[in-house]
Amino acid sequence: MLKRMMFAAFLVVGAAACKDEYAFDQAVAGDTDSERVPRPKTDGQFLRSVYADLLGRAPGQLEVEIVDEGGNTLSEFPLDEQELLLVVLDGVGDDDAMRSLVVAGLVESEELSLPAKADVADPAAFVSEQFRNFLGREPNAYELDAFVAAWSRDPAVDPKVVVRAIIGSREYQSQ
Amino acid sequence: MTTLSRRNLFRAAGAAAAGAAISRGRPALAGRTFAAKRSVIVSIAGGLRLSESLGMAEGATMPNLFGRVPLVSGFGDDDAGPTRIAPGYVSPQLVLPPERRVPLYTEGALVANLRYAEGVPGHLQGAACLTSGLYNDLDNREDARLEAPTLFEIHRRQTNAAALDAWYVSNVAGFYRALQYGGHPEFGQAFAGSWVSPPSTANAIVPLVTRGNKRIRLDGLPIVNDSPESNRAARELRAVLDGNTPAYGADVLQQRTEDSAAMEDYLAEIYGDPTYQSFYPDAIGIGTVGDGGGLDATGDALTIYHTERILERFKPSVMVVSLIDIDVCHDDFNGYLESQRVADALVTHLWDFIQSTPGLKDETALFVLPEHGRQLQFNGQNTDTLGRSGLDHGGGDDGDRDVWLLALGPDFKPGVHAPTNIEQAGRGSGRYETIDVVTTAAEILGHGDVMTSTLTGLGKRPGLVMEGILR
Numbered sequence: 150m151l152k153r154m155m156f157a158a159f160l161v162v163g164a165a166a167c168k169d170e171y172a173f174d175q176a177v178a179g180d181t182d183s184e185r186v187p188r189p190k191t192d193g194q195f196l197r198s199v200y201a202d203l204l205g206r207a208p209g210q211l212e213v214e215i216v217d218e219g220g221n222t223l224s225e226f227p228l229d230e231q232e233l234l235l236v237v238l239d240g241v242g243d244d245d246a247m248r249s250l251v252v253a254g255l256v257e258s259e260e261l262s263l264p265a266k267a268d269v270a271d272p273a274a275f276v277s278e279q280f281r282n283f284l285g286r287e288p289n290a291y292e293l294d295a296f297v298a299a300w301s302r303d304p305a306v307d308p309k310v311v312v313r314a315i316i317g318s319r320e321y322q323s324q
Numbered sequence: 325m326t327t328l329s330r331r332n333l334f335r336a337a338g339a340a341a342a343g344a345a346i347s348r349g350r351p352a353l354a355g356r357t358f359a360a361k362r363s364v365i366v367s368i369a370g371g372l373r374l375s376e377s378l379g380m381a382e383g384a385t386m387p388n389l390f391g392r393v394p395l396v397s398g399f400g401d402d403d404a405g406p407t408r409i410a411p412g413y414v415s416p417q418l419v420l421p422p423e424r425r426v427p428l429y430t431e432g433a434l435v436a437n438l439r440y441a442e443g444v445p446g447h448l449q450g451a452a453c454l455t456s457g458l459y460n461d462l463d464n465r466e467d468a469r470l471e472a473p474t475l476f477e478i479h480r481r482q483t484n485a486a487a488l489d490a491w492y493v494s495n496v497a498g499f500y501r502a503l504q505y506g507g508h509p510e511f512g513q514a515f516a517g518s519w520v521s522p523p524s525t526a527n528a529i530v531p532l533v534t535r536g537n538k539r540i541r542l543d544g545l546p547i548v549n550d551s552p553e554s555n556r557a558a559r560e561l562r563a564v565l566d567g568n569t570p571a572y573g574a575d576v577l578q579q580r581t582e583d584s585a586a587m588e589d590y591l592a593e594i595y596g597d598p599t600y601q602s603f604y605p606d607a608i609g610i611g612t613v614g615d616g617g618g619l620d621a622t623g624d625a626l627t628i629y630h631t632e633r634i635l636e637r638f639k640p641s642v643m644v645v646s647l648i649d650i651d652v653c654h655d656d657f658n659g660y661l662e663s664q665r666v667a668d669a670l671v672t673h674l675w676d677f678i679q680s681t682p683g684l685k686d687e688t689a690l691f692v693l694p695e696h697g698r699q700l701q702f703n704g705q706n707t708d709t710l711g712r713s714g715l716d717h718g719g720g721d722d723g724d725r726d727v728w729l730l731a732l733g734p735d736f737k738p739g740v741h742a743p744t745n746i747e748q749a750g751r752g753s754g755r756y757e758t759i760d761v762v763t764t765a766a767e768i769l770g771h772g773d774v775m776t777s778t779l780t781g782l783g784k785r786p787g788l789v790m791e792g793i794l795r
Contacts, residue, residue: 186570186571186572186573187569187570187571187572187573188572188573188576189572189576204536211532211533211536211538212538213532213537213538213539213540214538214539214540215540215542216539216540216541216542217541217542218541218542218543220541223542228529228532228533230533233529233533234529234530234533234534236497236524236529237524237525237527237529237530239497239498239501239521239524240497240520240521240522240523240524240525241519241520241521241524241525241587241591242492242501242504242516242517242518242519242520242577243487243518243519243579243583243584243587244577245578245579245584245588246579246584246585246587246588246591247525247588247591249550249555249558249584249588250530250548250550250588250591250592250595251530251534253534253548253549253550253554253555253592254530254531254533254534254535254548254550254595255534257534257535257548257549258534258535258536259535259536259537259538260536289568291564291568292564292565292568295561295564296561296564299557299560299561303557303560305551305553305554305556305557306557306561307554309554310554310557310558310561311561313554313558314557314558314559314560314561314562314564314565315561315562315565317558317559317562318562318565318566318569319565319566319569319570319571319572320565320566320568320569323569323572
């Protein structure tokens with residue numbers, strides 16, 4: 150198993166030849182169109198915003214210690230969170246699916262403590278708080294009703310799913 | 325759609341416009357039926373010369389595909405022996421399955437003189453040719469677009485198929501995403517194929533990094549919990565929000581919600597496996613010996629393993645797969661030979677998997693070929709103890725352009741083929757060409773005429789259906 154985890158860490162380094170890439174981020178100077186069509190965040194923008202809004206920090210170095218069943222240290226190495234996750238995000242042509250999976254992992258991060266569903270006494274207040282946290286606004290009446298109704302009706306809807314839904318929304322994902 | 329009128333124009337122009345194919349090649353026609361229901365094109369990419377593969381000039385590097393006796397003239401008629409690795413060369417020890425007793429080429433049609441006739445002999449350009457049937461000089465940029473539609477787009481538009489019915493699986497990520505769809509105005513991102521690079525995604529990065537565990541026990545590896553139920557629930561709530569938000573512009577690639585959800589479920593299964601065997605299982609038995617003595621994957625191995633998983637799960641109609649590991653040849657000739665051995669085992673594994681899987685067996689056409697070759701002259705980089713150095717590609721000599729095709733499936737006529745009388749206006753080779761492979765793959769799907777008429781409408785020379793290798 151260790152080799153597989155290490156493999157994950159050094160994959161990005163092992164590029165073969167002929168992989169030079171010229172990335173262009175299109176920009177329009179002097180665009181005065183106030184009806185601008187939204188564009189999705191780049192992968193880098195997405196990662197930085199989701200780390201900031203969810204974990205309260207920027208992506209950085211994760212110092213990992215691998216221990217065996219007896220608790221003995223086998224290896225220690227750093228993982229560059231942004232560099233590694235950018236590689237993963239770049240590896241799937243459907244940004245929506247891969248970003249959703251990254252968030253599914255982050256909502257269970259050791260750094261985050263979302264409450265269990267049973268511990269949320271006021272679902273409407275919880276939902277409203279998440280709208281403020283991630284979108285910077287209150288939910289409108291329709292949104293709040295829909296979220297609270299789903300909370301009651303659908304056993305799969307819990308705090309993690311609420312957060313994932315908001316982060317996955319086009320409103321959050323747009324530049 | 326204008327394709328119909330283009331087709332009519334094409335037919336009216338007949339031989340003069342498109343080039344009359346003589347008995348062994350012809351323009352695509354509608355209406356023919358095939359036993360195969362899907363076309364899978366696998367490119368043993370990175371630049372593979374005829375001399376090392378079919379010529380076996382450095383020993384039999386691909387014995388499972390081609391046996392041990394050279395299959396092209398000029399390299400003798402004797403057993404080529406084992407792969408000739410230079411004394412002193414240090415590399416990871418390969419793990420390979422036992423060799424097949426009967427090489428695969430005997431079960432299919434081997435075109436031993438295929439020609440990559442035009443376009444830059446570069447990896448992206450060769451891969452782009454294999455997705456579109458268009459020789460091209462596409463820029464190495466993620467936002468570069470082919471003039472022609474890809475096979476994915478043609479298939480999806482013509483059949484209203486889901487994105488998960490058309491896949492591009494690539495060892496290389498980055499700018500290869502440009503090949504999900506082209507820039508043709510009648511097609512485009514609405515019909516883009518699904519695209520994944522297993523070496524970038526099929527690893528423990530996501531669970532390791534996102535879970536943030538600083539102390540990881542081998543008996544409790546982190547996973548990502550993303551059940552189909554939570555995926556569904558999150559997407560339903562997300563739709564509430566998206567209903568109030570302006571849509572992205574038409575130039576932004578967005579797969580249909582159900583396709584994205586299915587893609588997420590597929591990847592979630594991989595990241596949710598606490599054994600980590602879903603990334604690359606020891607049982608596949610192809611790779612290199614790792615530090616701890618276990619099996620390590622190579623980039624090509626991950627690519628083929630997950631190609632099999634995608635085929636098994638989605639049974640797509642069209643798939644293009646790009647390997648790349650042999651490209652180490654720029655400065656590692658021995659690594660080039662070793663990577664051929666691995667690719668040989670992997671492609672054989674893929675075919676055996678297809679032929680042992682209900683729903684794939686006897687209804688899959690598999691086209692295996694290099695995307696281009698490599699130049700004839702060594703480049704002087706990192707000369708080994710046998711006097712061999714690296715080999716580049718891109719100059720466009722015969723080493724770069726003389727390649728081969730192995731076609732496996734129920735519709736191919738077994739045998740070794742090397743026709744030199746293939747005629748078409750603008751075709752100087754007289755041989756089957758790389759673009760013919762794509763046209764034939766499209767023809768099997770029922771889209772050969774659309775591909776042909778679309779390319780003709782762009783003023784490009786379309787490929788011919790490879791009549792001579794079809795039953």
